[in-house]
Amino acid sequence: MTPRPWLHGFLDLCLLAMLRERADYGYGLSQRLAAAGVADVPGGTLYPALLRLEEQGLATPSWAPSEAGPRRKYYAITGVGRDLLDGQAADWRRFRDGVDALLSASEVRHD
Amino acid sequence: MTDWPSAFEAELLRLGVQPARARRLADETSLQAAETADAPGEVFGPAHLYARHLVAELSAPGAASPRTKFEPGPILLSLTGVSKRYRRQTVFTGVDLTVRGGEVAAIVGANGCGKSTLLRICAGLTRPSGGTVKRTRRVGFVPQDGGTAGWLTAEEHFTLFGAAAGMVPGRARSTGVHLATRLAWRPGRQQRAQQMSGGTRQKLNLVLGELHAPDLLLLDEPYQGFDQGTYVDFWQQVFAWRDAGRAIVVVTHLLHDLQNVDHVLDLGER
Numbered sequence: 426m427t428p429r430p431w432l433h434g435f436l437d438l439c440l441l442a443m444l445r446e447r448a449d450y451g452y453g454l455s456q457r458l459a460a461a462g463v464a465d466v467p468g469g470t471l472y473p474a475l476l477r478l479e480e481q482g483l484a485t486p487s488w489a490p491s492e493a494g495p496r497r498k499y500y501a502i503t504g505v506g507r508d509l510l511d512g513q514a515a516d517w518r519r520f521r522d523g524v525d526a527l528l529s530a531s532e533v534r535h536d
Numbered sequence: 537m538t539d540w541p542s543a544f545e546a547e548l549l550r551l552g553v554q555p556a557r558a559r560r561l562a563d564e565t566s567l568q569a570a571e572t573a574d575a576p577g578e579v580f581g582p583a584h585l586y587a588r589h590l591v592a593e594l595s596a597p598g599a600a601s602p603r604t605k606f607e608p609g610p611i612l613l614s615l616t617g618v619s620k621r622y623r624r625q626t627v628f629t630g631v632d633l634t635v636r637g638g639e640v641a642a643i644v645g646a647n648g649c650g651k652s653t654l655l656r657i658c659a660g661l662t663r664p665s666g667g668t669v670k671r672t673r674r675v676g677f678v679p680q681d682g683g684t685a686g687w688l689t690a691e692e693h694f695t696l697f698g699a700a701a702g703m704v705p706g707r708a709r710s711t712g713v714h715l716a717t718r719l720a721w722r723p724g725r726q727q728r729a730q731q732m733s734g735g736t737r738q739k740l741n742l743v744l745g746e747l748h749a750p751d752l753l754l755l756d757e758p759y760q761g762f763d764q765g766t767y768v769d770f771w772q773q774v775f776a777w778r779d780a781g782r783a784i785v786v787v788t789h790l791l792h793d794l795q796n797v798d799h800v801l802d803l804g805e806r
Contacts, residue, residue: 473593
Protein backbone atom coordinates (compact mmCIF):
# COMPACT_ATOMS: atom_id res chain seq x y z
CA MET A 426 0.00 0.00 0.00
CA THR A 427 0.94 3.59 -0.53
CA PRO A 428 3.33 5.14 1.99
CA ARG A 429 1.41 7.56 4.20
CA PRO A 430 3.22 10.75 3.17
CA TRP A 431 2.32 10.13 -0.49
CA LEU A 432 -1.32 9.78 0.29
CA HIS A 433 -1.42 13.08 2.13
CA GLY A 434 -1.57 15.15 -1.02
CA PHE A 435 -4.01 12.85 -2.81
CA LEU A 436 -6.52 11.85 -0.15
CA ASP A 437 -8.90 14.70 -1.07
CA LEU A 438 -8.64 13.74 -4.72
CA CYS A 439 -9.41 10.08 -3.93
CA LEU A 440 -12.36 11.02 -1.71
CA LEU A 441 -13.89 13.33 -4.30
CA ALA A 442 -13.44 10.68 -6.99
CA MET A 443 -15.27 8.09 -4.88
CA LEU A 444 -18.03 10.57 -4.06
CA ARG A 445 -18.48 11.39 -7.73
CA GLU A 446 -19.17 7.70 -8.31
CA ARG A 447 -21.72 7.63 -5.49
CA ALA A 448 -22.52 9.28 -2.17
CA ASP A 449 -21.05 7.40 0.76
CA TYR A 450 -20.29 7.60 4.49
CA GLY A 451 -16.94 7.59 6.24
CA TYR A 452 -16.44 3.94 6.98
CA GLY A 453 -17.71 2.97 3.53
CA LEU A 454 -15.17 5.28 1.94
CA SER A 455 -12.32 3.85 3.99
CA GLN A 456 -13.29 0.35 2.90
CA ARG A 457 -13.38 1.42 -0.75
CA LEU A 458 -9.93 3.01 -0.42
CA ALA A 459 -8.55 -0.18 1.09
CA ALA A 460 -10.25 -2.37 -1.52
CA ALA A 461 -8.74 -0.24 -4.29
CA GLY A 462 -5.32 -0.92 -2.77
CA VAL A 463 -4.68 2.78 -2.28
CA ALA A 464 -4.36 2.97 1.47
CA ASP A 465 -5.57 1.84 4.84
CA VAL A 466 -6.64 5.25 6.11
CA PRO A 467 -7.11 5.58 9.87
CA GLY A 468 -10.23 7.35 11.12
CA GLY A 469 -8.13 10.16 12.53
CA THR A 470 -7.01 11.01 9.00
CA LEU A 471 -10.21 10.27 7.12
CA TYR A 472 -12.82 12.13 9.15
CA PRO A 473 -10.98 15.46 9.36
CA ALA A 474 -10.52 15.29 5.58
CA LEU A 475 -14.26 14.72 5.09
CA LEU A 476 -15.13 17.60 7.40
CA ARG A 477 -12.78 19.82 5.45
CA LEU A 478 -14.43 18.87 2.16
CA GLU A 479 -17.77 19.74 3.76
CA GLU A 480 -16.59 23.10 5.05
CA GLN A 481 -15.05 24.01 1.73
CA GLY A 482 -18.35 23.27 0.00
CA LEU A 483 -16.88 20.43 -2.04
CA ALA A 484 -19.17 17.79 -0.52
CA THR A 485 -22.55 18.13 1.11
CA PRO A 486 -23.67 15.88 3.98
CA SER A 487 -26.99 14.24 4.71
CA TRP A 488 -27.94 11.96 7.56
CA ALA A 489 -29.46 8.57 6.90
CA PRO A 490 -30.41 5.71 9.23
CA SER A 491 -28.42 2.47 9.03
CA GLU A 492 -29.89 -1.03 9.15
CA ALA A 493 -28.23 -1.61 12.49
CA GLY A 494 -26.64 0.94 14.75
CA PRO A 495 -26.56 4.72 14.73
CA ARG A 496 -27.41 7.00 11.81
CA ARG A 497 -24.74 7.72 9.26
CA LYS A 498 -23.54 10.89 7.64
CA TYR A 499 -23.50 10.46 3.86
CA TYR A 500 -21.49 12.83 1.71
CA ALA A 501 -22.39 13.79 -1.86
CA ILE A 502 -20.13 15.71 -4.20
CA THR A 503 -21.16 19.27 -5.12
CA GLY A 504 -20.77 21.14 -8.40
CA VAL A 505 -17.75 22.96 -7.01
CA GLY A 506 -16.35 19.60 -5.92
CA ARG A 507 -16.75 18.22 -9.43
CA ASP A 508 -14.98 21.18 -10.99
CA LEU A 509 -12.12 20.88 -8.54
CA LEU A 510 -11.89 17.15 -9.11
CA ASP A 511 -11.61 17.67 -12.89
CA GLY A 512 -8.72 20.06 -12.39
CA GLN A 513 -7.01 17.86 -9.85
CA ALA A 514 -7.44 14.76 -11.96
CA ALA A 515 -5.59 16.51 -14.78
CA ASP A 516 -2.84 17.57 -12.34
CA TRP A 517 -2.60 14.02 -11.03
CA ARG A 518 -2.26 12.50 -14.52
CA ARG A 519 0.47 14.98 -15.43
CA PHE A 520 2.29 14.15 -12.22
CA ARG A 521 1.85 10.40 -12.68
CA ASP A 522 3.05 10.52 -16.28
CA GLY A 523 6.08 12.56 -15.21
CA VAL A 524 7.05 10.07 -12.53
CA ASP A 525 6.46 7.17 -14.93
CA ALA A 526 8.67 8.83 -17.53
CA LEU A 527 11.47 9.31 -15.00
CA LEU A 528 11.15 5.72 -13.78
CA SER A 529 11.15 4.15 -17.25
CA ALA A 530 14.06 6.31 -18.40
CA SER A 531 16.11 5.12 -15.42
CA GLU A 532 15.14 1.49 -16.04
CA VAL A 533 16.40 1.68 -19.64
CA ARG A 534 19.75 3.05 -18.43
CA HIS A 535 20.26 0.19 -16.02
CA ASP A 536 19.34 -2.66 -18.39
CA MET B 537 -13.33 10.11 35.00
CA THR B 538 -14.60 12.01 32.00
CA ASP B 539 -15.74 10.08 28.99
CA TRP B 540 -14.09 10.53 25.62
CA PRO B 541 -16.67 12.80 23.92
CA SER B 542 -16.75 15.18 26.92
CA ALA B 543 -12.97 15.35 27.11
CA PHE B 544 -12.86 15.94 23.34
CA GLU B 545 -15.45 18.70 23.50
CA ALA B 546 -13.69 20.36 26.45
CA GLU B 547 -10.40 20.43 24.57
CA LEU B 548 -12.10 21.91 21.48
CA LEU B 549 -13.52 24.67 23.67
CA ARG B 550 -10.11 25.29 25.20
CA LEU B 551 -8.69 25.65 21.69
CA GLY B 552 -11.21 28.41 20.97
CA VAL B 553 -13.81 26.47 18.95
CA GLN B 554 -17.29 28.01 19.26
CA PRO B 555 -19.44 26.05 21.78
CA ALA B 556 -22.15 25.02 19.28
CA ARG B 557 -19.56 23.87 16.81
CA ALA B 558 -17.62 21.98 19.50
CA ARG B 559 -20.82 20.19 20.51
CA ARG B 560 -21.59 19.26 16.91
CA LEU B 561 -18.06 18.01 16.27
CA ALA B 562 -18.15 15.92 19.46
CA ASP B 563 -21.50 14.36 18.49
CA GLU B 564 -20.34 13.62 14.99
CA THR B 565 -17.07 12.14 16.15
CA SER B 566 -18.93 9.72 18.41
CA LEU B 567 -21.14 8.67 15.51
CA GLN B 568 -18.10 8.24 13.27
CA ALA B 569 -16.53 5.93 15.83
CA ALA B 570 -19.78 3.98 16.00
CA GLU B 571 -19.54 3.35 12.25
CA THR B 572 -16.53 1.17 12.91
CA ALA B 573 -18.13 -0.33 16.03
CA ASP B 574 -15.10 0.71 18.10
CA ALA B 575 -14.77 3.06 21.06
CA PRO B 576 -13.72 6.60 20.05
CA GLY B 577 -10.41 6.18 21.87
CA GLU B 578 -9.67 3.12 19.72
CA VAL B 579 -10.37 4.94 16.47
CA PHE B 580 -9.01 8.40 17.17
CA GLY B 581 -6.57 8.00 20.05
CA PRO B 582 -6.55 10.24 23.13
CA ALA B 583 -9.35 12.83 23.07
CA HIS B 584 -7.22 15.94 23.63
CA LEU B 585 -4.70 14.97 20.96
CA TYR B 586 -7.40 14.28 18.39
CA ALA B 587 -9.08 17.62 19.21
CA ARG B 588 -5.84 19.46 18.45
CA HIS B 589 -5.28 17.43 15.32
CA LEU B 590 -8.81 18.14 14.09
CA VAL B 591 -8.56 21.88 14.74
CA ALA B 592 -5.22 22.01 12.93
CA GLU B 593 -6.61 19.97 10.01
CA LEU B 594 -9.69 22.13 9.62
CA SER B 595 -7.73 25.35 9.61
CA ALA B 596 -4.85 24.11 7.48
CA PRO B 597 -5.19 24.62 3.76
CA GLY B 598 -6.08 21.17 2.42
CA ALA B 599 -4.80 19.61 -0.78
CA ALA B 600 -8.11 20.63 -2.31
CA SER B 601 -7.51 24.31 -1.68
CA PRO B 602 -4.08 25.59 -2.53
CA ARG B 603 -3.87 28.76 -0.49
CA THR B 604 -5.20 31.85 -2.06
CA LYS B 605 -2.22 33.62 -3.48
CA PHE B 606 -2.61 37.29 -2.81
CA GLU B 607 -1.08 39.92 -5.02
CA PRO B 608 2.23 40.66 -3.35
CA GLY B 609 2.08 44.00 -1.62
CA PRO B 610 4.69 46.76 -1.44
CA ILE B 611 8.22 45.93 -0.31
CA LEU B 612 8.30 46.39 3.46
CA LEU B 613 11.80 45.10 4.13
CA SER B 614 14.80 44.87 1.86
CA LEU B 615 18.34 43.79 2.71
CA THR B 616 21.08 44.09 0.11
CA GLY B 617 24.55 42.66 0.61
CA VAL B 618 24.23 42.87 4.37
CA SER B 619 27.18 41.63 6.41
CA LYS B 620 28.14 41.53 10.08
CA ARG B 621 31.59 41.21 11.59
CA TYR B 622 32.64 41.16 15.23
CA ARG B 623 36.26 42.25 15.23
CA ARG B 624 37.91 39.86 12.74
CA GLN B 625 35.17 37.27 12.91
CA THR B 626 32.70 37.34 10.03
CA VAL B 627 29.25 36.23 11.16
CA PHE B 628 27.67 36.47 7.71
CA THR B 629 28.18 38.34 4.45
CA GLY B 630 26.19 39.09 1.34
CA VAL B 631 22.72 38.59 2.79
CA ASP B 632 19.93 39.64 0.42
CA LEU B 633 16.30 39.45 1.44
CA THR B 634 13.18 41.17 0.13
CA VAL B 635 9.86 40.76 1.93
CA ARG B 636 6.63 42.27 0.64
CA GLY B 637 3.31 42.78 2.33
CA GLY B 638 1.43 39.46 2.38
CA GLU B 639 4.61 37.40 2.60
CA VAL B 640 6.29 35.32 5.31
CA ALA B 641 10.05 34.88 5.39
CA ALA B 642 11.87 32.42 7.63
CA ILE B 643 15.47 32.80 8.77
CA VAL B 644 16.88 29.36 9.55
CA GLY B 645 20.27 27.91 10.40
CA ALA B 646 22.19 26.27 13.21
CA ASN B 647 22.74 27.89 16.59
CA GLY B 648 25.34 30.62 16.49
CA CYS B 649 25.07 31.41 12.78
CA GLY B 650 23.71 34.88 13.47
CA LYS B 651 19.93 34.47 13.06
CA SER B 652 19.06 36.74 15.97
CA THR B 653 21.72 39.26 14.96
CA LEU B 654 20.27 39.43 11.47
CA LEU B 655 16.78 39.94 12.87
CA ARG B 656 18.04 42.79 15.05
CA ILE B 657 19.59 44.31 11.94
CA CYS B 658 16.20 44.02 10.23
CA ALA B 659 14.67 45.83 13.21
CA GLY B 660 17.32 48.57 13.20
CA LEU B 661 18.54 47.62 16.68
CA THR B 662 21.97 46.47 15.48
CA ARG B 663 24.06 48.17 12.79
CA PRO B 664 25.26 46.00 9.93
CA SER B 665 28.99 46.08 9.09
CA GLY B 666 28.13 46.44 5.41
CA GLY B 667 25.23 46.52 2.98
CA THR B 668 21.96 48.43 3.04
CA VAL B 669 18.70 47.88 4.93
CA LYS B 670 15.42 49.52 3.99
CA ARG B 671 12.32 48.97 6.07
CA THR B 672 8.85 50.35 6.51
CA ARG B 673 8.21 52.74 9.38
CA ARG B 674 5.82 50.66 11.51
CA VAL B 675 7.79 47.67 12.76
CA GLY B 676 6.96 45.20 15.52
CA PHE B 677 9.81 43.28 17.12
CA VAL B 678 9.39 40.24 19.38
CA PRO B 679 12.64 39.18 21.05
CA GLN B 680 13.43 35.60 21.99
CA ASP B 681 13.13 36.41 25.65
CA GLY B 682 13.09 39.45 27.86
CA GLY B 683 11.29 42.60 26.82
CA THR B 684 8.74 42.33 29.62
CA ALA B 685 8.86 43.83 33.12
CA GLY B 686 8.49 41.19 35.83
CA TRP B 687 6.44 43.26 38.25
CA LEU B 688 3.82 44.44 35.76
CA THR B 689 0.63 42.59 34.85
CA ALA B 690 -0.35 41.86 31.26
CA GLU B 691 -2.83 44.75 31.16
CA GLU B 692 -0.23 47.13 32.54
CA HIS B 693 2.10 46.05 29.75
CA PHE B 694 -0.65 46.73 27.21
CA THR B 695 -1.17 50.21 28.62
CA LEU B 696 2.55 51.00 28.74
CA PHE B 697 3.43 49.71 25.27
CA GLY B 698 0.23 51.21 23.87
CA ALA B 699 1.17 54.62 25.26
CA ALA B 700 4.54 54.39 23.51
CA ALA B 701 2.63 53.92 20.24
CA GLY B 702 0.19 56.74 21.02
CA MET B 703 -2.80 54.58 22.02
CA VAL B 704 -5.14 55.63 24.83
CA PRO B 705 -5.05 53.18 27.81
CA GLY B 706 -8.54 51.72 27.39
CA ARG B 707 -8.00 50.95 23.75
CA ALA B 708 -4.53 49.51 24.35
CA ARG B 709 -5.94 47.19 27.04
CA SER B 710 -8.89 45.97 25.02
CA THR B 711 -6.71 45.44 21.96
CA GLY B 712 -4.19 43.51 24.03
CA VAL B 713 -6.83 41.28 25.60
CA HIS B 714 -8.40 40.65 22.20
CA LEU B 715 -5.04 39.69 20.66
CA ALA B 716 -4.31 37.42 23.64
CA THR B 717 -7.48 35.38 23.13
CA ARG B 718 -6.33 34.61 19.60
CA LEU B 719 -3.40 32.79 21.19
CA ALA B 720 -5.78 30.88 23.51
CA TRP B 721 -4.66 33.03 26.43
CA ARG B 722 -6.84 34.94 28.88
CA PRO B 723 -4.55 37.28 30.86
CA GLY B 724 -5.17 37.20 34.62
CA ARG B 725 -5.88 40.59 36.16
CA GLN B 726 -3.54 40.16 39.11
CA GLN B 727 -0.84 38.03 37.55
CA ARG B 728 2.54 39.70 37.13
CA ALA B 729 4.86 38.76 34.28
CA GLN B 730 7.31 37.12 36.68
CA GLN B 731 4.55 34.72 37.80
CA MET B 732 3.75 33.64 34.24
CA SER B 733 5.07 30.44 32.68
CA GLY B 734 7.69 30.87 29.97
CA GLY B 735 5.13 30.10 27.27
CA THR B 736 2.66 32.66 28.59
CA ARG B 737 5.36 35.31 28.82
CA GLN B 738 6.17 34.63 25.18
CA LYS B 739 2.50 35.16 24.33
CA LEU B 740 2.69 38.49 26.13
CA ASN B 741 5.74 39.38 24.05
CA LEU B 742 3.90 38.42 20.90
CA VAL B 743 0.88 40.55 21.79
CA LEU B 744 3.12 43.52 22.63
CA GLY B 745 4.89 43.21 19.28
CA GLU B 746 1.55 43.37 17.50
CA LEU B 747 -0.25 45.90 19.68
CA HIS B 748 0.34 48.94 17.48
CA ALA B 749 -0.65 47.06 14.27
CA PRO B 750 2.79 47.16 12.63
CA ASP B 751 3.16 46.51 8.89
CA LEU B 752 6.31 44.46 9.41
CA LEU B 753 6.57 41.88 12.22
CA LEU B 754 9.95 40.48 13.24
CA LEU B 755 9.71 37.39 15.47
CA ASP B 756 12.64 35.62 17.10
CA GLU B 757 11.58 32.02 17.84
CA PRO B 758 8.56 33.37 19.65
CA TYR B 759 6.94 30.02 20.34
CA GLN B 760 9.48 28.55 22.78
CA GLY B 761 7.65 27.11 25.74
CA PHE B 762 4.39 26.86 23.80
CA ASP B 763 2.55 23.57 24.00
CA GLN B 764 1.48 21.84 20.82
CA GLY B 765 -1.95 23.47 20.60
CA THR B 766 -0.57 26.96 21.11
CA TYR B 767 2.17 26.27 18.60
CA VAL B 768 -0.52 25.56 16.02
CA ASP B 769 -2.36 28.75 17.06
CA PHE B 770 0.89 30.66 16.59
CA TRP B 771 1.29 29.63 12.96
CA GLN B 772 -2.38 30.28 12.26
CA GLN B 773 -1.80 33.75 13.64
CA VAL B 774 1.25 34.26 11.41
CA PHE B 775 -0.79 33.31 8.35
CA ALA B 776 -3.66 35.54 9.44
CA TRP B 777 -1.23 38.48 9.65
CA ARG B 778 0.11 37.58 6.23
CA ASP B 779 -3.37 37.41 4.72
CA ALA B 780 -4.05 40.85 6.20
CA GLY B 781 -1.21 42.16 4.04
CA ARG B 782 1.54 42.36 6.62
CA ALA B 783 5.09 41.16 6.15
CA ILE B 784 6.46 38.69 8.71
CA VAL B 785 10.02 37.52 9.31
CA VAL B 786 10.36 34.55 11.69
CA VAL B 787 13.63 33.23 13.06
CA THR B 788 13.28 29.50 13.58
CA HIS B 789 15.27 26.32 13.93
CA LEU B 790 12.24 24.15 13.24
CA LEU B 791 12.11 23.14 9.63
CA HIS B 792 8.76 21.44 9.37
CA ASP B 793 6.76 24.62 8.99
CA LEU B 794 8.70 25.97 6.06
CA GLN B 795 6.42 24.60 3.37
CA ASN B 796 3.99 27.45 3.91
CA VAL B 797 6.43 30.36 3.96
CA ASP B 798 7.37 32.45 0.95
CA HIS B 799 11.09 32.91 1.53
CA VAL B 800 13.61 30.80 3.41
CA LEU B 801 16.95 32.37 4.21
CA ASP B 802 19.39 29.70 5.38
CA LEU B 803 22.27 31.37 7.20
CA GLY B 804 23.94 28.04 7.90
CA GLU B 805 24.35 27.03 4.27
CA ARG B 806 26.28 30.03 3.06
